[in-house]
Amino acid sequence: MAVYRFKTPISEEDVRKLKVNDVLYVTGTIVTARDAAHKKALELFKQGKQLPINLEGAAVFHCGPIVKKEGDKWVVVAAGPTTSTRMDQFEDEFISAFKVRVVIGKGGMGKRTTDAMQKYGAVYGAFTGGAGVLAAKAVKNVKMVEWLQELGMPEALWVFEVEEFGPLSIAIDAHGNNLFEDVKKKAEESRMKIYEKLGA
Amino acid sequence: MEIDKIIEDTAFKLLQLAVVRLPTDVKDAIYKAYKEETSEAGKVQFEAIVKDIELAEKDNTPICQDTGVIIFYVKAGAQAKGLEKIQTALANATRRATKEVPLRPNAVDPFTGKNTGDNTGRYIPFIHWEIVEGDNIEITAFPKGGGSENTCTLGMITPGEGVKGLKKFVIDAVIKAGAMPCPPTVLGVACGGGSDISMKLAKAALLRPLNEPNPNPELAKLENELYEAANSTGIGPMGLGGKFTVLGVKVDYAHRHPASFPVAVAFQCWAARRATARIHLDGKVEYLTHKVS
Numbered sequence A: 001m002a003v004y005r006f007k008t009p010i011s012e013e014d015v016r017k018l019k020v021n022d023v024l025y026v027t028g029t030i031v032t033a034r035d036a037a038h039k040k041a042l043e044l045f046k047q048g049k050q051l052p053i054n055l056e057g058a059a060v061f062h063c064g065p066i067v068k069k070e071g072d073k074w075v076v077v078a079a080g081p082t083t084s085t086r087m088d089q090f091e092d093e094f095i096s097a098f099k100v101r102v103v104i105g106k107g108g109m110g111k112r113t114t115d116a117m118q119k120y121g122a123v124y125g126a127f128t129g130g131a132g133v134l135a136a137k138a139v140k141n142v143k144m145v146e147w148l149q150e151l152g153m154p155e156a157l158w159v160f161e162v163e164e165f166g167p168l169s170i171a172i173d174a175h176g177n178n179l180f181e182d183v184k185k186k187a188e189e190s191r192m193k194i195y196e197k198l199g200a
Numbered sequence B: 001m002e003i004d005k006i007i008e009d010t011a012f013k014l015l016q017l018a019v020v021r022l023p024t025d026v027k028d029a030i031y032k033a034y035k036e037e038t039s040e041a042g043k044v045q046f047e048a049i050v051k052d053i054e055l056a057e058k059d060n061t062p063i064c065q066d067t068g069v070i071i072f073y074v075k076a077g078a079q080a081k082g083l084e085k086i087q088t089a090l091a092n093a094t095r096r097a098t099k100e101v102p103l104r105p106n107a108v109d110p111f112t113g114k115n116t117g118d119n120t121g122r123y124i125p126f127i128h129w130e131i132v133e134g135d136n137i138e139i140t141a142f143p144k145g146g147g148s149e150n151t152c153t154l155g156m157i158t159p160g161e162g163v164k165g166l167k168k169f170v171i172d173a174v175i176k177a178g179a180m181p182c183p184p185t186v187l188g189v190a191c192g193g194g195s196d197i198s199m200k201l202a203k204a205a206l207l208r209p210l211n212e213p214n215p216n217p218e219l220a221k222l223e224n225e226l227y228e229a230a231n232s233t234g235i236g237p238m239g240l241g242g243k244f245t246v247l248g249v250k251v252d253y254a255h256r257h258p259a260s261f262p263v264a265v266a267f268q269c270w271a272a273r274r275a276t277a278r279i280h281l282d283g284k285v286e287y288l289t290h291k292v293s
Helices: A035-046 A084-098 A111-120 A132-138 A179-198 B004-022 B024-036 B040-059 B083-100 B161-175 B195-205 B215-231
Strands: A003-007 A023-032 A059-061 A066-070 A071-079 A102-105 A121-124 A139-146 A157-172 B070-079 B126-132 B137-144 B154-155 B183-193 B245-252 B261-268 B275-279 B283-286
Touching: A023 B004, A035 A084, A035 B245, A066 A084, A071 A132, A071 A139, A071 B195, A084 A111, A102 A157, A111 A121, A111 A157, A139 B004, A157 A179, A157 B040, A157 B126, A179 B161, B004 B083, B004 B137, B004 B275, B004 B283, B024 B040, B024 B245, B040 B070, B070 B083, B083 B126, B083 B137, B154 B161, B154 B195, B161 B183, B161 B215, B161 B261, B183 B195, B183 B215, B195 B245, B195 B261, B245 B261
Parallel strands: A003 A023, A023 A059, A059 A102, A102 A121, B070 B126, B183 B245
Antiparallel strands: A023 A157, A066 A071, A121 A157, A139 A157, B070 B137, B137 B275, B154 B261, B183 B261, B275 B283
């Protein structure tokens, strides 16, 4: 297990150094996107339109944060990850279209995403579910928010300036390895042995 | 002070304590597991969990952004005063906590999709009532997160499958849940009674402290067996692999219909939040799960 500290924009070369079980801390720009933002971004891309922010080398975060306005500034109260499985249907296209290098969430993603990460050079970093305060602490500034009116607070595209955001456990690397799938497979394989031990 | 105001203030405090500070037995179980975890990714997750717990306490902020659906367990002494005022007081406390703690508004109309914005609504906060002897009122605040709620499950197995079937059902539920309920989780397992009764008992079992073994030696043995079995799935912290998939298993049961064998499994995420206080007849409040200065 190695510990890496990357600054955005992250290069393809750097991201390919990461292996599953490594730990990553990200400094720079991360952008929140859940179901609706993924969908909207891909629609714009297909129409040949620009996104409000260039995502190349950035990290996308599956998160619906609690954000409050203090004066004219946005402040993040809690920003833990949401379950990534829901974004599985968009992520391969999202990675290929926008060249994001790090996808952050919880619960893991499937084969389509794993294949796209291998092909285009990206990783999945698992952030601890529930650790909303820890995440919020790493956000130094809310740079901007897009699509807030249209999509609402949890689904909007929040652009965070972060310092040492992590720890992210690399659970899918750019070499086709998927830690969640391995763990699931092992759990499946253990089932019969566990039944036997329980006399079931 | 009026009794309804005492109940409201106490319930507000309980909600705040629950979402900000884990009870000592849960913290101890997490720290112990952190020490004993051997998987690399698992240790990293525990480190983040422990940091998050400490930051939340320091900043008096909720541990997790999902502050759950608000549920109360009330043990009402038959001779206690102000029982008729409890329901309103608990709803008022919930509204106040939503604004002041703050809690995330988590009460949504299933048909219109509209969020009430204050964590109250039809049957919510939900109150589980129990009438007991005596003249005091014991209130437990139990904010229940969505991730671990989505993996709760009920099985109507056959009496022929019996306890063996129960064990199988629990292990299947743990494997199916995988990373979803934010492991290491606490499992509440109950059987018998009927479909609703076993789930009610399974949920209530989550209120029992992790460091207290079941007083029934047979059930204590079963809890231990299921604990070992769930942890040998290797799912580990946040589903990234490791020794600790569960922090504890709590079992309860009711007598069953000869033809039925309901089994319920209730999952609680690592942020196993709960807080209890006892309100005495003279208005004195005693906090049972947390030290309050």
